[in-house]
Amino acid sequence: MKLLRSMLLVGRHAFGRVLRTKRTIFLAFLCALPLLITIAVLPSGPKLKFAYWVNMVLFGYFHVVAGFGALFLGAAVFGDEIEGRTITFLFTRPIPREAYFVARLLGYVFAYAIMITASMAMLAFVLRDRFEIPGRVLWGTIGATCGGFVVYAAILATLRLLTDKAIFVGFLFGAAIEAGLSKIPVTGLSKWSVWHHMAVIQWRLSGTREVGDAAEALVGIAPEETLSGSVTALAVTFAVAVILGVLLVRTRETRVPAAVG
Amino acid sequence: MIATFERVAKWYGHVVGLVDAHVEVGTGVTGLLGPNGAGKSTFLKLLTGQLRPSMGTVRIFEKNPFTTPSILRRIGFLPEPEAFYESQTGRQFVTYLTRLHGFSAGEARRRADDVIERVGLAEAARRPIRTYSKGMRQRIKLAQAMAHDPEVLVLDEPLTGMDPVGRRQTIDVIRELGENGATVIVSSHILHEVEAMTEQLILLYEGRVRAWGTRSEIRSVLDDVPHRIRVGTPRPRELARLLVDSEHLVAVRMDGNSLVIETRNPEAFYDHLPAVVLDEGIPIESVEAEDVGIEAIFEYLVA
Numbered sequence: 001m002k003l004l005r006s007m008l009l010v011g012r013h014a015f016g017r018v019l020r021t022k023r024t025i026f027l028a029f030l031c032a033l034p035l036l037i038t039i040a041v042l043p044s045g046p047k048l049k050f051a052y053w054v055n056m057v058l059f060g061y062f063h064v065v066a067g068f069g070a071l072f073l074g075a076a077v078f079g080d081e082i083e084g085r086t087i088t089f090l091f092t093r094p095i096p097r098e099a100y101f102v103a104r105l106l107g108y109v110f111a112y113a114i115m116i117t118a119s120m121a122m123l124a125f126v127l128r129d130r131f132e133i134p135g136r137v138l139w140g141t142i143g144a145t146c147g148g149f150v151v152y153a154a155i156l157a158t159l160r161l162l163t164d165k166a167i168f169v170g171f172l173f174g175a176a177i178e179a180g181l182s183k184i185p186v187t188g189l190s191k192w193s194v195w196h197h198m199a200v201i202q203w204r205l206s207g208t209r210e211v212g213d214a215a216e217a218l219v220g221i222a223p224e225e226t227l228s229g230s231v232t233a234l235a236v237t238f239a240v241a242v243i244l245g246v247l248l249v250r251t252r253e254t255r256v257p258a259a260v261g
Numbered sequence: 262m263i264a265t266f267e268r269v270a271k272w273y274g275h276v277v278g279l280v281d282a283h284v285e286v287g288t289g290v291t292g293l294l295g296p297n298g299a300g301k302s303t304f305l306k307l308l309t310g311q312l313r314p315s316m317g318t319v320r321i322f323e324k325n326p327f328t329t330p331s332i333l334r335r336i337g338f339l340p341e342p343e344a345f346y347e348s349q350t351g352r353q354f355v356t357y358l359t360r361l362h363g364f365s366a367g368e369a370r371r372r373a374d375d376v377i378e379r380v381g382l383a384e385a386a387r388r389p390i391r392t393y394s395k396g397m398r399q400r401i402k403l404a405q406a407m408a409h410d411p412e413v414l415v416l417d418e419p420l421t422g423m424d425p426v427g428r429r430q431t432i433d434v435i436r437e438l439g440e441n442g443a444t445v446i447v448s449s450h451i452l453h454e455v456e457a458m459t460e461q462l463i464l465l466y467e468g469r470v471r472a473w474g475t476r477s478e479i480r481s482v483l484d485d486v487p488h489r490i491r492v493g494t495p496r497p498r499e500l501a502r503l504l505v506d507s508e509h510l511v512a513v514r515m516d517g518n519s520l521v522i523e524t525r526n527p528e529a530f531y532d533h534l535p536a537v538v539l540d541e542g543i544p545i546e547s548v549e550a551e552d553v554g555i556e557a558i559f560e561y562l563v564a
Contacts, residue, residue, distance in 0.1 A: 002363045009360055020348060085344035089405070092309050093361040094334040254311040 006095050007103040014107030017080070023072045024111065030065050031119040038126055057123070058133070058141045062116060063198050066149040067174060069112055074156025075166040077104050078249070082160075088254045098246040105157050105242070112153070113146045140205025147231070148198035151238045155194075158245035161252060194237065196221070197230035204230070262287055263413060263444045264308055266470075269317035271303050277468045278303035282317070284463055284473050286446060290439035292455035293448035294559065295465035301448040302341055304465065305417050308446065309338045321413065334362055337406035341417035341448075343398060347391040351382055351401045354390060355408055362409040369408075376408045377401070381430055395422030403431065407438075414438060416447040420454050432457050452559065464562055471562040479558055486561045487511040487523035490530060493547035494520060494538075503537050521551070 018024050034057040078101065081087040090100050120142055124133045152174075160166035178195045204227035264286040271278040279300045293301050306312040307319050310326030310333060319325065324332045346354060355373035360366060377386045380400040385393065390401065399422055406414060416435070420428050435458050439445050449455050455462065463473040472479040480488070494500050497520040501513045509526040524530045527550065538545050551557070 006361055006363065009357070013357060017346065017348075084346075085340075085342045086346060088311060088338070088340040088342070088344065089358055090361070091311050092333055092336065092338040092340075093358065094331050094363070095361060096330050251313070253313060254306060 003095065003099060006093075007099050010090075010095075010100055010103035011107035011110070014077075014104040015111050018073065018076070018108050018111045021076070021080075023076065024115075027065070027069045027072065027112070028115050030068065031062075031115045034061055035119055035123045035126065038123060042126065042130070058120075058137065058202075062120070062141060062145045063148065063195055063202075065116075066112075066145045066198070067152055067178065067195065070149050070152030070156050071167050071170050071174070073108050073112060074153035075160045075170065077101070077108050077153065077157035077160065079160045079166065085254075091252075091254050097249045097252060101157070101245050101249045102242065105154060105245075108157075109146075109150050109153055112149050113142075116145050116149070117142050134206070137206035140202050140207075143205055144198045144202035147201060147234055148194050151194050151234050151241065154238050154241035154245065158241050158248060161245060161248040194234065197233050200225045200230035201227060201234070264321040264446075265319070266304075266307070267318045267320075269307060269314045269319055271300075271307060271312060272315045278312075279307070279465075280468045282470045284470055286444065286463075287461075288439075288442055288444045289461055290435055290445045290447065290459035291461040291463060292459045293446060293463045293465065294450070294452065294455050295448075296450050298467075299450075299465040300468040301450075301465055302417055303468075304463075305338075305415050305446065305448060309333070309336055309415050334409070335412045337409065337411035337414045339399075339402045339406040339414075339416040339419050341421070343395075345390045345398065345401075348389055350387050350389055351377060351393070351397075351404070352386040354401060355405045358405045359408040364409070372408045372410075373404070376404045379407070379434070380404045381427075396424050396427045399423055400427065400431070403434070411443075413444040413446070416445065418448055418450070420449065420451070428454070462558075464559060466559075466562065472558070476558065487525050488527040489551040489557075490522045490524065490527060491516070491547070491549045491551050492520045492522060492534070492545060493518060493549075494543060494545050496543050499541065500538070500543050503541060503543075504534075507533055509533075519547075 078087075081090060081100075081104075091097065120138055124138050127133060156166055156170050159170050163169055178193055200221055203221060204225075262285040266282045266284040269282040270280050277300075282300075282304065293304060295301050303312065307314055308321060308326065310321075310328075310330070313327045319327070322332055322335060326332055326336070346357075349357070352370075352373055355377060356366075356369045359369040359372050362369075364372065374383075374386070377383055380403050382397060382400050382404065385397060390398065393401065399419060403416070403419055406416065414435075419435070420431055423431060432454070435445055435447060439459065447455070447458060460475045460477075462476060462479060464471045464479070492500065495518055497515045497518060500520050501515060504510060504520075504522065505513055507524075507530070509524050509529045510522060511525060512523040514521045514523075522530065531548075534545075534548070537543075
């Protein structure tokens with residue numbers, strides 16, 4: 001019970017701190033960008049193909065933001081404490097290191113979930129008179145992007161325990177994997193692409209043809225791919241990343257000063 | 262013993278942090294002394310479970326601190342680096358870290374207030390840490406280390422950046438903790454600071470424990486280095502003539518109104534001196550061992 005209380009405390013602390021960082025402000029801006037553009041172009045409504053715009057934003061843009069957001073926020077899950085050297089305060093408390101890892105990851109993910117949900121909900125609200133976004137499309141998109149973000153963030157947080165250059169390595173491999181794998185149908189390597197599964201989840205949750213067409217065109221979803229299959233794939237990837245992170249953090253030492261002393 | 266190091270070594274790649282350290286630490290204040298880069302921080306991080314030894318075993322309360330986080334409930338640590346959650350107030354900082362020891366919010370706040378008062382930061386407790394001076398930062402670090410009433414307090418260079426009043430107060434707090442039965446391990450590269458806090462020492466140099474024990478114990482085992490004793494007398498020349506034949510004397514030198522004696526057997530000298538001066542009626546104003554100070558011991562050890 002005490003451990004859970006401490007984890008909640010660490011998660012809340014991480015959430016409070018991540019909201020104040022510059023990278024979060026940048027990410028909030030990225031999340032709000034479609035909303036800002038929509039507000040800007042709304043007066044010229046008839047010229048804008050809203051259905052196309054909404055599909056593109058809902059399907060593509062937020063998925064990309066999830067990946068970029070995870071690059072910065074995920075790598076910072078432990079990176080903030082390592083670089084700030086405040087990790088020494090945490091590692092000298094009677095709490096297992098893995099509890100910090102999980103609690104901080106959840107705190108950061110929660111911060112992103114709030115940003116993405118708020119942005120999409122406002123987008124739907126602003127567009128309500130011109131193009132009604134069905135609730136299930138909205139929730140499908142929120143679910144898919146948050147799910148994808150959680151998985152990306154767990155991978156990046158774990159990667160940060162392995163290397164100080166997690167953002168660079170994550171970007172390099174992420175871009176290569178996602179650009180290459182997500183286009184290969186389910187029978188092939190696309191099973192390893194987070195983005196691919198985000199698309200499947202969004203498509204299946206929203207259940208609309210437009211989203212389905214866009215998904216099929218962009219990431220090559222096969223008709224037989226199911227919601228449960230993709231949720232399972234993401235859950236397994238998340239579990240593997242977290243387990244690996246937990247194993248790494250258990251043996252993690254605090255940073256050694258430049259002049260060994 | 263509270264803590265033991267058994268043949269402990271720690272390497273950072275090719276860089277040596279600590280080599281073959283074999284030390285036992287008991288209650289009271291122990292000074293960890295050595296120049297920058299001697300391995301003090303490595304020693305303290307090993308002791309508090311932040312680092313895993315490359316070789317050997319570290320035990321505190323009979324447990325391995327790296328693999329047994331629960332033992333950290335009994336330990337308080339003041340780290341040397343300037344690292345804070347800058348936007349937090351001093352009170353929030355101490356409360357948060359105290360809560361991680363399992364205290365409720367109310368209890369943690371009460372403890373934070375008490376300990377902040379004790380380190381003399383009550384007036385600044387509600388200000389963000391980013392507005393604190395270096396000395397205040399040291400004090401708030403000390404507060405977070407003490408708030409949960411640990412049995413062992415590990416302090417890495419706690420006096421760095423403090424003004425003279427702050428130093429005095431912190432030294433008093435450390436001494437008081439030691440006198441009340443706590444175990445305090447405090448590192449410093451400034452000899453007189455350690456000397457003001459404790460007799461019990463661990464001397465580190467280039468990653469090696471050169472000596473450990475009380476100052477006089479360490480000095481006494483330096484057999485190959487003669488002990489220097491200063492005898493104040495108005496008749497130094499006469500006293501020198503009387504002492505020069507003693508077999509345990511290595512050297513005798515006059516320095517104004519005093520005689521500086523070097524001997525390999527100070528006990529024998531102290532026994533011999535009264536007899537000589539009483540027989541000849543030579544007045545003695547003072548007798549002082551000159552090289553039991555940490556500085557002298559350290560010079561001998563690293564020479």
